[in-house]
Amino acid sequence: MAEGLRERKKRRTRRHISEVATGLFVERGFAEVTIAEVAEAAEVSVNTVYNHFRSKEDLVLPPDEASSRRLADIVRERPPGETAARAVLARLREEVRRRDRAVGLAEGFGRVFEMMRGAPTLIARLEDLAEQMTAALAEVLAEETGSAPDDPLPRLVAGQIGWCHAQVFGEIGRRITAGEDPGAIAEGVLRLLDVIEELLGERVLEYAPRAAG
Known part of the structure; x- marks a missing residue:
């Protein structure tokens, strides 16, 4: 089934947040960066980050890419x-x-x-x-x-x-x-x-x- 516009926008947002977060983690260290700082750098709200990622670790290892299946x-x-x-x-x-x-x-x-x-x-x-x-x-x-x-x-x-x-x-x-x-x-x-x-x-x-x- 073809991916709808809403799903594409969600996927792009997830990828953007993950890439921004990973860049910050590489630059400063995983433990040193907060979710609030990721949200600010990605220009989204903290709630938006949590809507797409359940945990900080998911930002680096998104479940749709790092799947247990x-x-x-x-x-x-x-x-x-x-x-x-x-x-x-x-x-x-x-x-x-x-x-x-x-x-x-x-x-x-x-x-x-x-x-x-x-x-x-x-x-x-x-x-x-x-x-x-x-x-x-x-x-x-x-x-x-x-x-x-x-x-x-x-x-x-x-x-x-x-x-x-x-x-x-x-x-x-x-x-x-x-x-x-x-x-x-x-x-x-x-x-x-x-x-x-x-x-x-x-x-x-x-x-x-x-x-x-």
Whole structure:
């Protein structure tokens, strides 16, 4: 369904507030900036900020971008015949090749990453998000494979896929901190994904192919 004018205006407002806030956080530190200061810099009211973002952390990690359903959605959207692990690996390769904002390869993200590393509440949010992603993926795998409630396989496979996802983001963060440019980082991460795929093995790579129809 096409996005309406009201939804577009809301999305633009959210993006504007988030970008202004992130700029302030990078410049001064996450803990040092108040919501009131974000509202003033973005030329909106404090209530408007809270209407779009439930918490200060959401300004940096908006739920529509940093979603706990990310891995589950990738797997649900895969074409018939493709397995869960291969779908996630394919999406990661695609995002890395185009230097997608979703994997932190946009120009200037290095300073944002440094800011996030210095904010304990943001680190905690990222750790919690990773756990939620894995749990949501395990539910999808159990549902699709018809696994019994006490079958550990969906949870274990989801854990392996979540580990792959975390390795990619960890590698990008490490290379950004070292000052590498996005192109060099992308090349290195694509090589890393090849190694990860070899390590996973057939049991994980061929688990849960999507049924036709």
